[in-house]
Amino acid sequence: MIKTSRVVGTSPDNVFAVLADGWSYAGWVVGNSHIRDVDAGWPSVGTRIHHSAGAWPAQIEDTTTVLAVAPGKYLELEAHLWVLGTAKVRISMAPMHNGTGTQVIMEEEIVGGPAKRLPALVQGVMFRPRNTESLARLGDLALGRDTAAHNTTEAPLQ
Template sequence: MTEVSRMVDAPPESVFAVLADGWSYGGWVVGSSHIRVVDEDWPAVGARIHHSVGLWPLQIEDESTVVVMEPDQLLLLHAKAWLFGTAAVEIALLPRDGGTRTLVRMREHAVRGPGKLLPERVQGWLLRPRNKESLARLADIAVGRRATSRS
């Protein structure tokens, strides 16, 4: 399982608010280029985000589905990646500094399809840089929204 983490200068509820906004998914998930539909009950278990991956005109339409959701603490998704199969993506929010900051931990691994045949070391080599950038974007959105709401 590939794991990356990042300290965010915002409380868990601020970070989770970004995760709970399915329309923001394309802004922080590297590779997701267009959000087509977000189920009304997102991020409830079973809710889906229908998104496109890749650059136009070579986009692939896929979806991500919530498997587990604990408000302000955890989101576990099954993200389809067309050719590569499906990945389990766990985003855990761990309060730090009395709840004023959040350690965000993202774990990902292939659970179905051809991607599952790749050794974990290769999966990590492919996923780690992408997921680090995704967490940097998530942090920027969470901190930026928080700063805007306090103004």
């Protein structure tokens, strides 16, 4: 199991809002370059994101499926890693006790395919930097949504 965490200076609901926007997936998941489609009802259990990984023209088409969800608390996914195999990814959100943000934890476990045969240490070396960067991007998008919401003002009626 590869575990990565980050504190994001916004609420769990703002973090979850990014996760609930399937079209934002390529904006924060390192390695995914294009979203082809998002099933209606995302992120309900069983819905999928249809995405491409890699650089054009050598993109690989794949999917990610929701396994479990509790809005504002966690999202659990089955992510296909093309020829490497399949991973179970859980992203959990918990408010900080001092009210200054959200502890976001990403746990990834390779559950199928050739990558599963790699020792845990090697898996960590391969995937932890990617997951660290993914959480940084997720946090930036969540903060951006929070900032945009706070900067919205109503124009006076004339």
